[in-house]
Amino acid sequence: MPTKIEKDAVTGRDTTGHEWDGVKELNVPLPKWWLYVLYATIIFAVVWCVLYPSIPYGTGYFHGLLGYSQRKAVDADVAAVAAQRAGSMAKIEASSFADIRKDPQLLAVAEIAGRITFANNCQPCHGAGGGGQKGYPALAAGDWMWGGTLEAIQQTVTHGIRSGDPDARNSAMPRFGVDGMLKPEEIQLVADYVMTLFGKPEAGKSESDVPGIGKPAADQSASEKNVAAGKALFETNCAACHGDAGQGNRDFGAPRLAARIHLRANTREDVVAQVTNPHMGVMPNWNQRLDPATIKSVTLYVHSLGGGE
Numbered sequence: 001m002p003t004k005i006e007k008d009a010v011t012g013r014d015t016t017g018h019e020w021d022g023v024k025e026l027n028v029p030l031p032k033w034w035l036y037v038l039y040a041t042i043i044f045a046v047v048w049c050v051l052y053p054s055i056p057y058g059t060g061y062f063h064g065l066l067g068y069s070q071r072k073a074v075d076a077d078v079a080a081v082a083a084q085r086a087g088s089m090a091k092i093e094a095s096s097f098a099d100i101r102k103d104p105q106l107l108a109v110a111e112i113a114g115r116i117t118f119a120n121n122c123q124p125c126h127g128a129g130g131g132g133q134k135g136y137p138a139l140a141a142g143d144w145m146w147g148g149t150l151e152a153i154q155q156t157v158t159h160g161i162r163s164g165d166p167d168a169r170n171s172a173m174p175r176f177g178v179d180g181m182l183k184p185e186e187i188q189l190v191a192d193y194v195m196t197l198f199g200k201p202e203a204g205k206s207e208s209d210v211p212g213i214g215k216p217a218a219d220q221s222a223s224e225k226n227v228a229a230g231k232a233l234f235e236t237n238c239a240a241c242h243g244d245a246g247q248g249n250r251d252f253g254a255p256r257l258a259a260r261i262h263l264r265a266n267t268r269e270d271v272v273a274q275v276t277n278p279h280m281g282v283m284p285n286w287n288q289r290l291d292p293a294t295i296k297s298v299t300l301y302v303h304s305l306g307g308g309e
């Protein structure tokens, strides 16, 4: 179809020369505002390409006059946070527990670091919130084998228990059964007596002083005669470590027997098994894996779980 550009009589504008069934198309220019916006974006894009990383070539790209890089920006942010944290951790390492607790900002850093460290390192053995499980002491219960002051906990965590560290806490309950120190009948008698201690308060203390909850009170099935004989055996063989009234002894890490939560012996059979061939728990020394400031932080966390002294 031949195109014929004409002048439109009504608007005075040229037509494009296209015509469909007698309808002719006017040649209307683009609105000015639209054109200016288009030019502005083109200029913006050119300036951007010059200033910022833009045009790729071969193996590299044009870095832009400003030398900006998102990686560099992220690295700078990360370095700033790390520097801030390193400063706090260095301060935690250098400060006494009392000073850390007096400084709310430092204490907040220590609490977060302690909580994360506990979740990552301690929870598998000691349970969430330090609830404990068989063979792994409840750290929230306030019934400590080795001590619940900040310093005592720090010492335990740093060097461990029977861990092989030269400064580890160490002790061993004698193997009364396998080494023939007590006859099987005597072990039965002493177990009868130990069961009467379970869940009982020490002399002069009330029921509510016994730490722990939910364990059944003493097994009353043993005869009084057996209990008396067991008590005599206990006094000669066990009281030196576990105390006359089964209150425990921190010098030996000997657990309180007059408690409702037990480390491993919950039943009479457990007591017989422990006296026959004792299990001795091992707690790793963390000085090889955690720095002193992190150990301090996790110590504060453990202390705050409810049992701290």
Ligand code: HEC
Pocket: 171, 172, 173, 174, 176, 190, 191, 194, 234, 237, 238, 239, 240, 241, 242, 252, 253, 254, 255, 256, 257, 261, 262, 263, 264, 265, 266, 270, 271, 274, 275, 279, 280, 281
């Ligand atoms: C040299 C100190 C020592 C002597 C003596 C000793 N024990 Fe122990 N006993 C311990 C220690 C330490 C533990 C903790 C074991 C562990 O860490 O797993 C323990 C644990 C126990 C437990 C488990 C406690 C719990 O909470 O589950 C029972 C029960 C027990 N002893 C009974 C006895 C009886 C009964 C005797 C005497 C026949 C005795 N012990 C003598 C040191 C001693």
Ligand code: HEC
Pocket: 117, 118, 121, 122, 123, 124, 125, 126, 135, 136, 137, 139, 143, 144, 145, 146, 147, 148, 153, 156, 157, 161, 253, 280, 281, 282, 283, 284, 286, 298, 299, 302
């Ligand atoms: C591999 C298991 C394991 C891990 C992981 C572990 N512990 Fe222990 N922890 C033990 C055992 C077992 C004992 C009890 C040792 C004994 O029988 O005397 C213990 C004892 C303790 C005690 C002494 C309790 C008392 O009554 O005096 C403290 C405090 C403690 N752990 C803190 C921690 C902290 C904090 C961490 C993490 C940094 C940790 N533990 C990680 C196994 C573990």
